[in-house]
Amino acid sequence: MLHEFSYLAPRERNDLLQLLKKHAGQARLLAGGTDLLCEIRLGTDKPAFLLDVKHIPELQDIAWSERDGLSIGAAVTCLEIMRHPVIRKKFPLLAHAAGQIGSAQLRNRATIGGNLCTASPCADLGCSSLALGARVELASVRGTRVIPMKEFFTGVKQTQLQDDEIVQRVLYPPDAAGAAWGMEKLKRIKGHDLAVVSVAIARTAKWLRVGIGSCAPTPVVTADLAPPATVATVVAAARRVIAPIDDVRASREFRLFMVEEFIGRLMARLA
């Protein structure tokens, strides 16, 4: 059973932001519900209000332009990302990463905004979006602000989001379109599972970046490296940003080993 809460489904962005301000600290945003409803069921979260964001048109848009790059509304589902022709063509890493999340049933509901706001260290759209240099647009009644995704994540399930703020869009720079890419996700089973280690690489003529999941309190990304980088350089850059721990899924040593292994494999594939 879920505890009692009020379910509200505003139709306009401003209504959503007003409601969020009014109930700041007592409300949670409901998108796909694939994380939030589990937390509520477990009793680890007991919001008094659930604000359904799925009826806000601005949060459903996917837009691309040569000048501004790619913009994905926070309530866009993994399925929509996987299938969107422009994303598949210009940001195939993102389409692939969206397909790595959960099972078909979960991907049909789960959203990019939800995956990022849950801010799990293993977020598949975290490490991949970081490699692509994504930024996050936050909105509240006070206005909007855009921050680099790597500043968005601040700890395990912690983000920069204030109580009255939403993630409105995720933005990918035009220079990441068409980047060469590769992603490896280690799971305990072949079926749907969280990443034990995930590594996503994006490379253009100007930069190479590696996003890494499940190896630090947040998804992390290396500094921009100059291509073509050697495997040793990339591994060294990765080692500087990760701090894996022992947990139920793997040991620190195994994670360190797999990060190197995946970087080696992906670099060989990209060469």
Place this chain on the structure above:
Amino acid sequence: MSTKHSVTVTVNGKRYTREVAGNRTLLRFLREDLGLTGTKEGCGAGECGACTVILNGKAVNSCLVLAPEVDGATIETVEGEARNGKLSKLQEAFHRNHGVQCGFCTPGMLMSVKALLREHPKPTVDQIKEAIEGNFCRCTGYQQIIESVLDATGQLKPKKEELRRV
């Protein structure tokens, strides 16, 4: 006390309207408010897929959807399969190929497969595996389930006679 929401849905072609609390899941709505107990609760956390239903054409875990979210939606459940006491083609294939053991996962399996077959009328084994990745069969009868789907789509290669007679 949270306010009640009026929810109107079409389930297996039949329209229902009910007043529900905000915290009612779609799963409980189907089972307890509409009496459609074919859909099962397994884990209640989106892991096992026993509660899979088709919501506006897409397979979803009904334990992770709130009833007020589906106002106006079209839903398909296992009760929509058999017509007038006759199993659907897919159910017959599960029956013929021993795709059912304890049966608890079957309503969800059928819904995941049904959603798959709409997009891929002749799915490959890999496509079948991916479609049922989120449906756990704790009897571990996956092979027969995959064969059931291949059979339902006219793709099952005949086996040796002695094996078929088991």
